[in-house]
Amino acid sequence: MLNRADALWRAATYVAVVLLHLDDNQLLTEPLQTDHVKPRSAGHWGTVPGTAWALAHTVLAAGELGPGRELVPVIGAGHAGVVQLAYAWLTGELAAVRPQYSRDATGLRWLARNFPDVDVLGSETHPLLPAGAAPGGCLGGALAFSHGMALDVPGRVVVPIVGDGECETPTTAASWLAARALQGSAVLPIVHVNGFRMGDRSLLGAMSDAELVAYAAGLGWRGRVVRVTSATVDEHQAFRDALAVSAHEVAEGSRTAVFLRCVKGWSGPEAVDGRQVLGTAAAHKTPLDGARGNEAQRGQLERWLASYQPAELFDHDGQPIGALAEALESAAWHCAAGPGLPTRERPKPVVLGSAARFGEAVGSVLRGHATAGDFRVFSPDELSSNRLGPLRGESWVSEVLAEEVLLGWLSGWISSGRRGVLVSYEAFAPLLTAGIVGHLKHRRLAEEKAFPSLNLLLTSYGWHNVFTHGDPSLATALLATEDPAVTVLVPADTQRTAAALDAALNSTGRVNVLVAGKYTELRLPLETAEEELARGLAIWPHLSDEEDPDLTIVVAGDLPAEAVTAAVPVLRDRLGCRIRVVGVLDLTVLGDPGRWPKGLTDVEVDHYLGERSAVLVVTLGHPAAVWGLLAGRLRLVDVLGWREPPGPMSQDALARELGLDTAGLLRVAGRLVTRPEAAR
Structure with missing residues (x-):
């Protein structure tokens, strides 16, 4: 397995470097020329070797498990998308979703040429590709996500690959401790401690091995530290052993994490143009950004690519050979596309009116x-x-x-x-x-x-x-x-x-x-409730005049419903106008139907709100949200809703402050129905 792990790691890392730098000669079958190199390299290198290492060992270990057991890898850093693409090309999963990127020399050439703007895939981690289940755009969520994915699924161990920079985010920091609140969630984090985040040294990277173990222990986790510097057989063996023992412990209910301690950008250039890169924040992005026009950098790039010995990994057509072919055959890329649990019947629908509180x-x-x-x-x-x-x-x-x-x-x-x-x-x-x-x-x-x-x-x-x-x-x-x-x-x-x-x-x-409010005791008639559920809104007959309205009040929420219910008799008496009240359940019905699936058509706007009626929307939320939905579609409209109060006050005082009382509704409604355009 160690030869296979090394071959799989070298292949994924090699392909990632190719994607970052080459327009042609992706298999390095001839000396590297100027036109083989991209005019502008783009992407992230620093996380590649460690992420590729963790994934190689995880999927090979997963391939050795018996029936009913699975290791599910999850990539935490969105910037590791280049590693994910490399593995997806190697396994053929990429070709399954984008056939133009076939697992051969032609497919690799097109993939490298299109990176980082890969067709509808981009360069960040992607849900269509292996290990991409967790959203990668919000840094720090992978550990919590993995606990949810593993929860109540017997035989599943989820393996999130979490960067040391991610561990500084509030979400990851809280997730270690929060794991104590979950039972039946087997998660084995691999913490990728390469010492640096994007701009400076990471906090975990500055810790000693003993401090890392103590940090984990203080949060209730057993920590194992494995150092990798040059991908030797002994290092592969040490990581494989740590992963195997830890996976067994996690499956048995323990909280265990493996700390992969390595150097930022290891296996890449040590220095570029006299500037140290290896083991510094400078390795975060592509280190050789001038290789097309700089002969010295181009030579570095060629030596860098050759160090992975691609001729041992691929034949002339880019097909895997030797230990790499064996690794790809034995690896298991489990995903969370189904929990392996039986489909249950959904509960009976709620009986309206059965409970008041x-x-x-x-x-x-x-x-x-x-x-x-x-x-x-x-x-x-x-x-x-x-x-x-x-x-x-x-x-x-x-x-x-x-x-x-x-x-x-x-x-x-x-x-x-x-x-x-x-x-x-x-x-x-x-x-x-x-x-x-x-x-x-x-x-x-x-x-x-x-x-x-x-x-x-x-x-x-x-x-x-x-x-x-x-x-x-x-x-x-x-x-x-x-x-x-x-x-x-x-x-x-x-x-x-x-x-x-x-x-x-x-x-x-x-x-x-x-x-929804937890205090409201208002109970409205239920004759329109089904229409509200199905269409998102309904005219409330018990508060509405039968004739075409002069004023339509749109109610969005329980407090607005209470305020409008109390105010309508006063408005009708004081303003001497016909009033219609429309209850909105789904706010998006107020939006353009070209953008929102439930948005009202022009015909429906006239039906629900009236053809010539002034409209007053009373909402729980910000008026700006309603104005954004309406986007100028209504001629004569005003919106009452939440505004930040100047300081603490009672609910009655707040209602007066926001205009969500009878006097406030009367003022705004009076302005609407007396405007000159309301008479047209």
Whole structure:
């Protein structure tokens, strides 16, 4: 196996260097000439040798496991995409998704020429290729993601390759400790300690071996340090042994990590144009950026490529030979495309009107899905505060006070085809923005729409402590992406919350953000609830005049529903106008149907909002989010919603501050219906 591991490592590293530097002569069958070298090299080199090493040993070890057991590699650093592409070309997985990159000399030539702008694949880690399950755009999430992917899958050990720079991120730092809160999640991190992040020395890189082991131990992990400097047989053997022993320990329930200690950019140029590269931050990107026009650099590049002995790895047509062919035959690239668990029946739909209080209604939905199986709830330490305290202690509920870690767990969990939800406060959800946007980008590239949705249930809007616990920024940011997978659900009462949550948990291919109050006791008629679920909005007859309206009030959320319900009789009496009230469940219906799947057509706008009516939108969130959705489609409109208050105040005072009381609604509605254009 050691010869195979060395051949696989050399081949992947060689191909990565080729992708970074060569336009031609990719198999080095003749002396390197000027026109063989790219005019401008681009990409990241420093992480290549260590990542390629870790992957080579992991997939070869995976190939030796018996039935029912698997090692699943996960690349943490998006910059390691060049390594992923190299392995994908070597295994033929790249040709399976992009046939033009066949596993031969021609395919390698096209791949190298197109890198870094590889057709719809780019140069970062990609979900269509081996070891690319974790979103790579948001640094630091791979360890948490791997725990979610491994959770409740017997026989699976997930092996995230985590850079020492990643370990400085809050998400990774919290993930080590948070692992204590999970049972049944076998994860074996390989921490790639090459000593430097992009610009300077890494904090882990500055530690001694003893300090690394002590650091891991303090967080509840057993650490093994393996040093690799020149890919000797002894180094291969040491790493193989450490990986094998650690994988066995992890499979038996221990928390173990392997620290791969190496030099940044090892096996590459030591110095370029008199500047030290090896073992410095200068090795992070391509070190030979002038090899086309600089003869000395071109000679370095040729010697560098030749050091991997490509003639021992490939024949004249680029086909693997010898130990490399044996390695590719015996390696196993397990993925998380299915958890190996039986498909369960989905729970019966929610019966509207069966529960009035938030905790009872939402808890019933969550228990129903848990009973159906393959379901998890992830939450920070607020389940009791969110009226869901009876769920604490259930085997399918995990709590830890780190929202970014919870998002990683949920993302990894659903990547295996399971369903779940993250329950938190709306005020804390903006912490998740980068991770969710990365998830959206990753899913967009995956070309797979049938995976379960990423679901968030967010509460706390309207807390008495409104100054610190009022922030609807996540929904605003996600709507600004105009990603059609985004759904922002704002149910008007608890019954609608339960039904919307149930529908979200049964959905696929979406990011559902459901914002609901846990205190609301408003109970609205249910005659339009089914239409709200199906179409995203409905006219509320109990608050609306039958004739064409002069003023249409669009209600988006429970607090707006309470305020509008109280204000409509006063508005009708004071303004002497016909009023229609429209309840919106899915905010995206207000958007352009060319961008949003549920966006209202022009005909539907007239049907729901009226052909000549002034429109007042009352929302839980930022008015800017609604204005962005409307994008000038309505002639006479105003929006009331969240604005940052000047300081702490009572709920009644906040309502007055925001205009979400009867007097405020009357002022804005009066301006709308008395404008000259409203009479036309």
